[in-house]
Amino acid sequence: MSQKIWEKPGSSRDLCCGSERKSAEKLWKKKMHGEMFCRFFCRPLSLALGGMIWFHLYSLCQFGRVRKNLPILLLCGVVFLALCIRWAVTCHRLGKGSLPFLFQEIFIKDDRITLRLNDYSVDFSLKDIVYYRMDKKYCSIAVKKGSFYLLSCQGENREFVKLKLSAVKLYRRCLFRVQVITGWIVISLIGAGLVVRSAIPYNGKLSWYLYQIKNTRNVVLVHDNIYEDKLTGILEDVEQKVQLPETLCLATSFSLHFRPDGKIIRFDTMIKGFDEEGNYVDSYLISYDADKSDKIRIDLHGVTDGIYEEEKDFTMLIEGMEAVPIRQTVGRWQEEEYGILYYGWREFDSFEENIIYLSGGREIIDAKDTILAYPGDWKYSGYSISVYCPNDRNIAPYRYLYLPDEMFEELKWWI
Numbered sequence: 581m582s583q584k585i586w587e588k589p590g591s592s593r594d595l596c597c598g599s600e601r602k603s604a605e606k607l608w609k610k611k612m613h614g615e616m617f618c619r620f621f622c623r624p625l626s627l628a629l630g631g632m633i634w635f636h637l638y639s640l641c642q643f644g645r646v647r648k649n650l651p652i653l654l655l656c657g658v659v660f661l662a663l664c665i666r667w668a669v670t671c672h673r674l675g676k677g678s679l680p681f682l683f684q685e686i687f688i689k690d691d692r693i694t695l696r697l698n699d700y701s702v703d704f705s706l707k708d709i710v711y712y713r714m715d716k717k718y719c720s721i722a723v724k725k726g727s728f729y730l731l732s733c734q735g736e737n738r739e740f741v742k743l744k745l746s747a748v749k750l751y752r753r754c755l756f757r758v759q760v761i762t763g764w765i766v767i768s769l770i771g772a773g774l775v776v777r778s779a780i781p782y783n784g785k786l787s788w789y790l791y792q793i794k795n796t797r798n799v800v801l802v803h804d805n806i807y808e809d810k811l812t813g814i815l816e817d818v819e820q821k822v823q824l825p826e827t828l829c830l831a832t833s834f835s836l837h838f839r840p841d842g843k844i845i846r847f848d849t850m851i852k853g854f855d856e857e858g859n860y861v862d863s864y865l866i867s868y869d870a871d872k873s874d875k876i877r878i879d880l881h882g883v884t885d886g887i888y889e890e891e892k893d894f895t896m897l898i899e900g901m902e903a904v905p906i907r908q909t910v911g912r913w914q915e916e917e918y919g920i921l922y923y924g925w926r927e928f929d930s931f932e933e934n935i936i937y938l939s940g941g942r943e944i945i946d947a948k949d950t951i952l953a954y955p956g957d958w959k960y961s962g963y964s965i966s967v968y969c970p971n972d973r974n975i976a977p978y979r980y981l982y983l984p985d986e987m988f989e990e991l992k993w994w995i
Contacts, residue, residue, distance in 0.1 A: 608680035615720040622760040634771030641778040641786035677726040713754040797821040797878040807842035811901040825853035828894035834922040860886035892924035896963040900982030919970040926964040934978040939988035
């Protein structure tokens with residue numbers, strides 16, 4: 581009669597000693613973890629799960645389609661995580677309920693299997709086997725009671741053992757291990773290649789996402805009242821994320837909309853930055869829309885010519901905005917939205933309405949009060965800051981022509 585030692589798991593110290601015991605325990609643990617991994621992941625269904633994950637991951641990276649792909653990826657991720665947890669729990673349970681040593685002998689009679697090592701033996705039925713696999717040297721067997729056995733399977737009885745164990749149901753055998761592992765490798769290589777391809781600039785949604793991470797900054801607009809904070813408040817918020825150079829000029833225009841109480845609704849501009857020596861540094865596309873977000877978006881490295889244009893000096897707008905009487909100007913109208921527009925240095929004909937010269941010291945001269953207002957070929961010119969009603973083009977805008985102090989003093993001679 582076989583002697584059972586599995587009523588209470590013990591130690592393998594009595595069976596092997598020293599380095600042999602440690603070597604056997606190490607081999608047993610390695611085999612147990614590897615075979616349980618095969619049990620849960622080297623199945624055709626797990627390969628189908630992997631293919632589904634890579635397909636929808638590629639679709640997400642290449643085309644976006646977040647609403648379609650993300651729920652499926654999350655579901656697949658949950659299933660995959662459940663398999664990982666089940667694998668870890670099973671390994672832990674087998675580690676607690678098994679003796680980590682290598683059996684040397686096997687006896688099979690009818691549907692009963694007996695494994696033996698020296699004076700110790702254990703027997704179980706073929707029906708109790710939940711998983712088994714044979715390789716060139718070993719036979720790994722897991723049974724229902726939560727035990728894992730490792731048998732040295734070499735010699736004359738190998739074919740006999742193989743024949744007897746073949747009676748175990750197909751789904752309990754790891755028949756497609758090599759094919760599934762090969763499939764995983766092929767699918768992973770193809771999937772990874774397609775994902776990497778979608779990260780190449782202009783090739784997919786992932787490339788644009790990476791571009792935004794690299795070239796886009798976002799910062800909350802704290803100074804959101806144009807009356808109180810002027811343009812310097814906006815720039816203070818921008819410089820929380822981006823250090824702007826000292827010299828700036830427009831690449832396009834500056835446009836800002838605000839409510840009667842001064843609350844900023846939206847603005848956008850692209851400016852170019854230059855260092856102290858006049859070398860081009862970078863461009864900055866700055867935009868904000870209160871209906872979409874409470875953050876300013878700054879896009880770096882935009883496509884510009886990198887040439888400084890004095891007539892589009894952005895500093896003149898910053899200084900001019902400090903002097904423009906915005907609240908008093910829009911107080912003449914009864915609209916729900918007002919706008920500010922700046923293109924840089926501009927010229928206007930003498931018949932244009934509401935043209936006012938403005939200095940840094942907030943001195944104001946109506947263009948009609950100058951000699952330039954008389955008939956002739958005279959033009960009104962300056963750094964034009966227009967205050968207007970975007971929803972009613974019939975209302976004539978006020979164009980404040982900002983001039984540096986020296987130019988403004990010269991203008992006084994024409995009064």
